[in-house]
Amino acid sequence: TEHIVIAGGGLAGATAAKTLRAEGFEGRITVLCAENETPYLRPPLSKEFLLGKAAEDAVPVVPPGWYQENDVELLLKVAATAIDRGAHAVQLDSGSELHYDRLLIATGAQPRRIPVPGSEFEGVMTFRTFNDSRRLKEKLSGGGKKVVMIGSGWIGMELAAAATEYGNSVTLMGLEDVPLSIAIGPELGAYFRGLHEKRGVQFRLPASAAEVRGDDGKAQAVVTNTGEVLPADLVVMAVGVAPDTALAEAAGLDIKNGILVDSSLRSSDPDIFAAGDVANALHPFTGEHHRSEHWHNALNGGKVAAKSMLGQDAVMDVVPYFYTDQYDASMEYSGYATLAAGTEPLVRGSLEEGSFIAFWLRDSTVVAGMSVNQQRVQKPIKALISGRVTVDSERLVDTSVPLDDF
Ligand code: FAD
Incomplete structure (x- = not known):
């Protein structure tokens, strides 16, 4: 056989x-x-x-x-x-x-690990596996810890949210000026930063970790590239894979x-x-x-x-999709980030109220759409993208025009 x-x-x-x-x-x-x-x-x-x-x-x-x-x-x-x-x-x-x-x-x-001095100390971890999650849950669940999160991408931001919800104090550093800006640009990255700041997360951006200091093999602080010493009971490296x-x-x-x-x-x-x-x-x-x-x-x-x-004619042609949940924000994204990169998003709805869709356009067609706290919009967004539908940008951001009408 x-x-x-x-x-x-x-x-x-x-x-x-x-x-x-x-x-x-x-x-x-x-x-x-x-x-x-x-x-x-x-x-x-x-x-x-x-x-x-x-x-x-x-x-x-x-x-x-x-x-x-x-x-x-x-x-x-x-x-x-x-x-x-x-x-x-x-x-x-x-x-x-x-x-x-x-x-x-x-x-x-x-997961990548940054090879700074002290990165091998107890209390420094990367995050990828079920066991990583079990371990981190145990450490965060009592609250009251100082957590230094290294990495301002999706995983770093999600872990910062979870740590904060458990009542720990979180400082997050990353190489970007604005978190998530490589993925979704500075304006929308700032929206996510705001969600975290409202709950007390401290940002150090752009900043990198130069050293983990510790005692007796246990992490106690992260020293940044500018020489700032951030006390830490726990250090998580979420710097990509x-x-x-x-x-x-x-x-x-x-x-x-x-x-x-x-x-x-x-x-x-x-x-x-x-x-x-x-x-x-x-x-x-x-x-x-x-x-x-x-x-x-x-x-x-x-x-x-x-x-x-099995020899069938199958092709990877679906519109790329991903999602994230942070606090009470549920985000879904469909589209081609490489085509969206460098273009300004158009916002339909309200960033302040935390309910909106951001569209990225190329040659008057939608190449990516990110929705936050919106129901049943991803299907029409995907249809606009895969159909290469020409859209009028004023109508696109007008919430009274249904997305199915394009
Ligand atoms: P993996 O899930 O990495 O599985 C590969 C497996 O192969 C591993 O278990 C590995 O141990 C094993 N393996 C490696 N080498 C060998 C070998 N030589 N022999 C045998 N086994 C081997 N995506 C989203 O869209 N939305 C999200 O909200 C989201 N959240 C995430 C949160 C976390 C914490 C992480 C880590 C990822 C998240 N992702 C999310 C990404 C998503 O989980 C990954 O894209 C997905 O897991 C990739 O699946 P995979 O099967 O390719 O690889």
Whole structure:
């Protein structure tokens, strides 16, 4: 029988396994998980789960019993260490070897750590895994701690929100002048900064960490590049991730900001595919390669890769989407950040009231739309984007004109 091996049991890998069975594949499926954890969703780790609003069993990608019921071999705490492309074999750290007919690499990404002196102290952590979230929850939940957050991107901001909600005092530093401005520009970044400042979060921007000071191996303060000493019981480095390409690189696959794949997620080896955070896929809409670090991309990538491995015509052509929740703000974003970059957003609704949509336009068409605390607007936003609909910007920001009317 045919054997499909999936290296990496995150959202992309587990979704691929699910899709293979849903599409009627009856061969053998093996999912390799480096972590000792049934594949789970990461978004709740910095939100509902961290805040104690979701239980441990609320985060698996598919119910834990699904693998056995569907005859999928789930190997926990087993990592793929090498690929022998000629022999179509994957070596495992358990010492054994698996033959594959098709291989999916869904190894995700690893959090970066800034190598400043003291970064190895107890009380300094990065944040990516279920265990990271369990540990941080335990540390934050009593409140009263001084937390220094390094990183002004989505994860840093979400963790700052959770720490604040538990009654800890948070200082957040990052390289940007305004948090999130690389992702959404200074005006909307300032909106998110305001949400945090209202609740007492202190910002140091732009600033970087020069050193972690401590005593007896335990972190006590972060020294910034300007020499300021920020007392800290806990330091979190949320400074982005690097795609986990080690396996693919050693196997000689084409790599450029992740594993280079075509729009059906096939790599430079016709029997090896890649999906999720590790894949840099050609997108038919822009004609460019995009590597996304978002949930929706891993979900769709898992589906597309599974279908492609079965020889179906599947293409990664959905409009990119992601979301964040911070305090009482629920944000959803659809679109092409690379096309939106450098253009001024148009705002429909009110930043002050915290209920609005920001649109980014190119040549009078919407290329991205971000909604905050708005219901049922993402579908029409995606339709405007994928349809390349020409819009009149005055009508677009007029809340009396329904979005379906364009
Ligand atoms: P991963 O989830 O990284 O899974 C890859 C798995 O493969 C890992 O378990 C890894 O241990 C394993 N692995 C690696 N190498 C090997 C190997 N050689 N052999 C076997 N196994 C291996 N996105 C959003 O859109 N919205 C959000 O609100 C949001 N919140 C997030 C919050 C947090 C805290 C984090 C960390 C991410 C968040 N994301 C969010 C991003 C989203 O979770 C990721 O895009 C998604 O997890 C990517 O899935 P993946 O399957 O590609 O990789």
